[in-house]
Amino acid sequence: MEVEEEVAGDSSGAVEALQECGDLVGMTGDGVNDVVALKRSDIGIAMGKMGSAVSKEAADMILNDDDFTTILSAIEEGKCIFHNISNFVQFQVSTSLVALSLIALSTLFGLPSPLNPMQILLINVIMDGPPALTLGMEPIDDDVKTQPPRDTKKDLITRQLVRNCVISAAIIICGTLWVFRSEMSDGMVTMRDTTMTFACFVMFDMFNAMSCRSQSKSVLELGLTSNWYLFIALTATMGCLLAVVYLPFLQWVFQTEGIHFSDWLYLLCLTSTVLLVSELRKFLDRQGEVRKGEPFRRFWFAGKKISSSKSSWMDAV
Numbered sequence: 001m002e003v004e005e006e007v008a009g010d011s012s013g014a015v016e017a018l019q020e021c022g023d024l025v026g027m028t029g030d031g032v033n034d035v036v037a038l039k040r041s042d043i044g045i046a047m048g049k050m051g052s053a054v055s056k057e058a059a060d061m062i063l064n065d066d067d068f069t070t071i072l073s074a075i076e077e078g079k080c081i082f083h084n085i086s087n088f089v090q091f092q093v094s095t096s097l098v099a100l101s102l103i104a105l106s107t108l109f110g111l112p113s114p115l116n117p118m119q120i121l122l123i124n125v126i127m128d129g130p131p132a133l134t135l136g137m138e139p140i141d142d143d144v145k146t147q148p149p150r151d152t153k154k155d156l157i158t159r160q161l162v163r164n165c166v167i168s169a170a171i172i173i174c175g176t177l178w179v180f181r182s183e184m185s186d187g188m189v190t191m192r193d194t195t196m197t198f199a200c201f202v203m204f205d206m207f208n209a210m211s212c213r214s215q216s217k218s219v220l221e222l223g224l225t226s227n228w229y230l231f232i233a234l235t236a237t238m239g240c241l242l243a244v245v246y247l248p249f250l251q252w253v254f255q256t257e258g259i260h261f262s263d264w265l266y267l268l269c270l271t272s273t274v275l276l277v278s279e280l281r282k283f284l285d286r287q288g289e290v291r292k293g294e295p296f297r298r299f300w301f302a303g304k305k306i307s308s309s310k311s312s313w314m315d316a317v
Contacts, residue, residue, distance in 0.1 A: 011037040024149040026071075028063070029055050045071065079147060080140040083214075088135045090161055090168075091212040095127055095205055097169040102176060102201075112189045114180040114197045118254050123201060126240050130233035131209045137229040138213055141222070160285075164215065167281060171274045172204040179270070195245060195256040196263065202241050203271040206234050211278035216286060218279055 011027065015037050018025045027034070027041035030051040035058045038044030046059035049066045056062050063070055102114055115123070179200045183193040210219055213227065225231050244250045246258050 012040055015041045028068075028071075029059075031055060076140055076145050079144050079150075080138075082150065083141070083144045084136045084138050086156065086161060086215065087138065087212045088132060089156065090164055090215070091132055091135055091209055092128065093157075093161075094165040094168040094172070094208060094212075095132075097165060098172045098176070098201070098204075099123065101169065101173050105173065105177065111181070112184075114176065114194065115201070116194060116255055119194065119198045119256075122240075122244065122254065123198075123205070126237050127202065127205045127209075131206070131230065131237060134227065134229035134233045135209065135212060138227050141214065141217065143217065160215070164278075164281070168208050168211065168274055168278065171277055172201070172208065175204060175270050175273065176200050179267070191255055191257045192259065195259055196267070198254075198256065199241060199245065199259070199264075200267050200271060202237065203267055204274055206237060207271055207275040208278075209234065211275045214282075216282055218282060219275070 011029070011034060015025050015027055019040075019042070024043075025041045026043045026045060027037045028045045028047070029035075029038050030047035032052055032054050034046075034055055038046065038055060038058045038060075043061060044059040045061050045063055046055040047066045048056075048062045048064035051059075051062070051066075061074075099120065105111075106113055176197060180193060180197040183196050184190075209230065213219065213222055213230070244254050245256050251257060
């Protein structure tokens with residue numbers, strides 16, 4: 001972030017000049033003379049205590065405590081929120097795409113439905129619920145804080161996000177159909193067949209949720225338990241899966257049966273591939289960004305003159 005000191009009577013011109021250079025400009029002001037610049041900037045910030053009523057009305061945001069460090073906290077929180085929303089969307093889109101594709105492909109190839117209606121309903125409850133919501137509670141990552149400002153003209157659903165969803169969905173679809181087809185060796189759908197398919201789908205989604213925590217950083221870099229909410233949600237999901245597979249009453253409701261320990265090891269090895277491929281994709285993306293050398297776009301703040309002691313922390317953004 002670079003702080004542009006206000007030139008008397010020329011704050012609006014400074015904002016316009018910076019925008020012509022392709023920069024995103026934030027303007028702080030407290031008086032009537034700042035109204036034009038506040039309106040013209042990408043985000044106008046009015047002083048809450050010392051600011052005039054006109055400047056507050058013209059601004060996009062009001063700084064209640066008139067403390068510039070609050071702006072830094074707001075920037076960090078905003079970046080974290082957008083980052084977590086992107087991760088949430090990636091997980092939800094890939095999961096929904098898999099659920100629809102499994103039924104569509106089974107019908108297309110003349111196969112019986114790999115999941116019964118109760119199992120599909122449970123998947124929607126346990127995977128679209130706690131694991132998906134806890135992705136929005138991911139702690140603020142240091143790399144996210146230092147990222148350049150996002151281009152406001154770009155959509156939330158980018159090509160990279162769509163690509164990530166397609167890759168994850170393709171792996172889950174192929175793996176789940178493989179388990180269903182290999183288990184249905186006699187051409188008849190049994191409770192074991194649907195149990196293995198159901199467990200495979202749920203475990204795929206659990207690993208997919210872990211990979212969706214970040215679009216660029218490895219799970220090992222983030223830490224397996226840094227997001228305790230997600231860790232607890234995935235643990236509860238696994239407990240629910242075990243209950244459905246082994247408790248007699250739930251077996252009757254969801255048409256499942258107990259499977260052997262070797263089956264769980266087989267499913268663990270198979271379903272973890274979605275996480276492994278995601279880790280490989282992130283590594284290749286990072287290598288590509290290093291070779292490409294994308295320029296760092298600076299975020300400019302044109303506004304009130306501040307001391308050098310306060311400007312030092314802004315340079316870190």
